[in-house]
Amino acid sequence: MTAYTPPAADATAEREPATGTRSERRRAGAAAGDGPAGSAWLAFLLPALVALACVVPGLGDRQLWRDEHATWWASSLSWHDLGLLIDHIDVVFTPYYAAMHLWIMVAGDSPAMLRVPEAAATAVSAGLIGLVGRRMFAVRTGLLAGLLFAVVPSVTRYGQEARPYAFATMFALLATLLLLRALDRPGLKPWTLYALAVAATGFSHLVAMSVLAGHLWLVVLAKRRGDRIAGYAFAGAVLLGLSITFPMVAQGSGQSGQIAWNVTTTKDLTDFPETLFGSWTTGALVMGLGLIGLLAARRYAVLLAAWAVLPPVLTFLTANQLHLFLPRYLLFTIPAWTLLVAAGVTRLAGRLEPGARRGAGPQVLGAVLVTAVVAGYAYVAWPGIADAKKDLPTEPDYRAAADVVAAGQRSGDGMVFNGGMSERRAMAYELRDRKAPKDVLMEWTPQQNGGYGATECSRPARCLTGVDRIWLVSSIADGRPPLTGMNEKTAALLEKDFKAVRTVKLNHVLVRVLERA
Incomplete structure (x- = not known):
C-alpha cells in the first residue's frame, strides 16, 4: 500500500484521500485539512454569515404560498392525525413534518417562525460548502x-x-464532507456518520440521494490510490443509510400520484437555468463559469459534474413517469456549480501567484480577482435576491382576502370556497388567530379524510339552512364566473337563492359577499 504524498504548496491544489499506515493517514489527514483549525472556522463562518444576511431580512414579509400552507397544516396536526395523513399522502415528508411539529410547539406558526429552520439550514449549507471546498x-x-x-x-x-429543500441541500453537503473525511481517516465512526448523513439526505428529499453517484467517484479514486477497504466501507455505509429510509421509500412509491400534476415540457428544460438560480443572468454566469471550472477541478471534476448535471438529466428523462423535474427539488445541485466556479477562479488566481519570491504584487492581484468575482456576482444577483423576497406573482393574495373577511364579517356569516388553489387551507392559516366565518359546506374535515382536502355537503340546501350571508372565496379570478367548476348543485343553489352585494378583486383571488335573496 503506497503512502500519500502531499500536493505541492499551491493555493489551488486538490486534496487527495490518504492511504498507508495509520500514522501516515493521520499526517495526510492534517494536510488534507488544509492548515490550522482557524481556517476551517473561517471557511464555514464567513459564507454562513453572508447567507444569513441575505435570508433573514424580510423572513416573514412574503406571505405563505400553497406548499407552505401544506407544511403548516400537516405540522399543526395532532400526532394521531399526522399519522393518518402520511398514511395516505406525503409520507416522504414525514421526518420534516414531525420536526416542524415540534418546532411550532416551541416557536409558533408565524411566517417568520415557520421559516427560521430553513434559514438556518441555508446558512449551514453555505458554511459546509466552504468546508467541502477547503478539503477538496x-x-x-x-x-x-x-x-x-x-x-x-x-x-x-x-x-x-417552509419546505424541506434547504435541508436536502444541507444533508447532501454534510454527506459529501463526511465521505471526504472517512476516506482521509478511515474508521468505524467516520463511516457510521456518513451512513447516517446518507439516511438524513433521503429523509429530507429522495431526489437528493442522487448525489451518491458522485460519491462513488471518490471511492474509485481512493481504490486507485491503494485503499483496499474504501469500496467495502462505502457499500456498507450506503446500504445502512438506504435501509433506514427504505420503509419510507416503499410506502412513498404508492403515493407518487400526488405529483402527477407536474407535466414537464421542453420549455421547462430551456428555462431550467433561470428557475434553478433565480434569474437568467445568475444562472448563465454560474453554469458558464462552472463548465470552464471543470478543467480546473481535475480529479474532482467527475464528482462535481455528476452532482451538478446528473440529477436534472435523470429527472427530466423520467419526468413523464416520476414527475420529479422541478427546480426546487434540485436546489442541492447548486453547491456543485459554485464549487466548479470557485475551482476555476482560484486556479486562475494561482497562476497569477507564481511564488513569494516574486513579491507581493502577484499575490495581491490573485486576491483582488477572487474578491472581484464575489463582488461582481453579488451585484448582478442582488435584484434577483430582492425579487425572491416578494410575494409570488402567480399565487392568490390570501392575506389580503383574509383581511377583507375579518373586517367585514358579521355574526352568523358562513364561508364557502371555489377553485383549485387550496383556498380552504390558505384561509384557515390567514384567519388562524381571528374569528372566522363557519365553513358551512364542510361535511367531513381533512383530518377525518386523512388528507389535505375536506368533503363538502352532498345536499347543500341542508347545510345552508339558516345561513343568510356568505363569504365566497374563489381563485377563479381571471374573468370567468367565480362559481366556475363548483359542484353543480351547490352552484345552482347559490345562484338561485343568493345575490352578490359586494365583490373585492385581489391578485388571483376574488372575495364576494352573498346575501339570501
Missing part, C-alpha cells in the same frame, strides 16, 4: 464557493420557504 482544494476555494452560493437568488428564495 484550498481555503479560499471553499470561501469563494460558499460566498457565491450565499448570494444565489434561489438560495434566498428557498431559505425563506
Whole structure:
C-alpha cells in the first residue's frame, strides 16, 4: 500500500484521500485539512454569515404560498392525525413534518417562525460548502464557493420557504464532507456518520440521494490510490443509510400520484437555468463559469459534474413517469456549480501567484480577482435576491382576502370556497388567530379524510339552512364566473337563492359577499 504524498504548496491544489499506515493517514489527514483549525472556522463562518444576511431580512414579509400552507397544516396536526395523513399522502415528508411539529410547539406558526429552520439550514449549507471546498482544494476555494452560493437568488428564495429543500441541500453537503473525511481517516465512526448523513439526505428529499453517484467517484479514486477497504466501507455505509429510509421509500412509491400534476415540457428544460438560480443572468454566469471550472477541478471534476448535471438529466428523462423535474427539488445541485466556479477562479488566481519570491504584487492581484468575482456576482444577483423576497406573482393574495373577511364579517356569516388553489387551507392559516366565518359546506374535515382536502355537503340546501350571508372565496379570478367548476348543485343553489352585494378583486383571488335573496 503506497503512502500519500502531499500536493505541492499551491493555493489551488486538490486534496487527495490518504492511504498507508495509520500514522501516515493521520499526517495526510492534517494536510488534507488544509492548515490550522482557524481556517476551517473561517471557511464555514464567513459564507454562513453572508447567507444569513441575505435570508433573514424580510423572513416573514412574503406571505405563505400553497406548499407552505401544506407544511403548516400537516405540522399543526395532532400526532394521531399526522399519522393518518402520511398514511395516505406525503409520507416522504414525514421526518420534516414531525420536526416542524415540534418546532411550532416551541416557536409558533408565524411566517417568520415557520421559516427560521430553513434559514438556518441555508446558512449551514453555505458554511459546509466552504468546508467541502477547503478539503477538496484550498481555503479560499471553499470561501469563494460558499460566498457565491450565499448570494444565489434561489438560495434566498428557498431559505425563506417552509419546505424541506434547504435541508436536502444541507444533508447532501454534510454527506459529501463526511465521505471526504472517512476516506482521509478511515474508521468505524467516520463511516457510521456518513451512513447516517446518507439516511438524513433521503429523509429530507429522495431526489437528493442522487448525489451518491458522485460519491462513488471518490471511492474509485481512493481504490486507485491503494485503499483496499474504501469500496467495502462505502457499500456498507450506503446500504445502512438506504435501509433506514427504505420503509419510507416503499410506502412513498404508492403515493407518487400526488405529483402527477407536474407535466414537464421542453420549455421547462430551456428555462431550467433561470428557475434553478433565480434569474437568467445568475444562472448563465454560474453554469458558464462552472463548465470552464471543470478543467480546473481535475480529479474532482467527475464528482462535481455528476452532482451538478446528473440529477436534472435523470429527472427530466423520467419526468413523464416520476414527475420529479422541478427546480426546487434540485436546489442541492447548486453547491456543485459554485464549487466548479470557485475551482476555476482560484486556479486562475494561482497562476497569477507564481511564488513569494516574486513579491507581493502577484499575490495581491490573485486576491483582488477572487474578491472581484464575489463582488461582481453579488451585484448582478442582488435584484434577483430582492425579487425572491416578494410575494409570488402567480399565487392568490390570501392575506389580503383574509383581511377583507375579518373586517367585514358579521355574526352568523358562513364561508364557502371555489377553485383549485387550496383556498380552504390558505384561509384557515390567514384567519388562524381571528374569528372566522363557519365553513358551512364542510361535511367531513381533512383530518377525518386523512388528507389535505375536506368533503363538502352532498345536499347543500341542508347545510345552508339558516345561513343568510356568505363569504365566497374563489381563485377563479381571471374573468370567468367565480362559481366556475363548483359542484353543480351547490352552484345552482347559490345562484338561485343568493345575490352578490359586494365583490373585492385581489391578485388571483376574488372575495364576494352573498346575501339570501
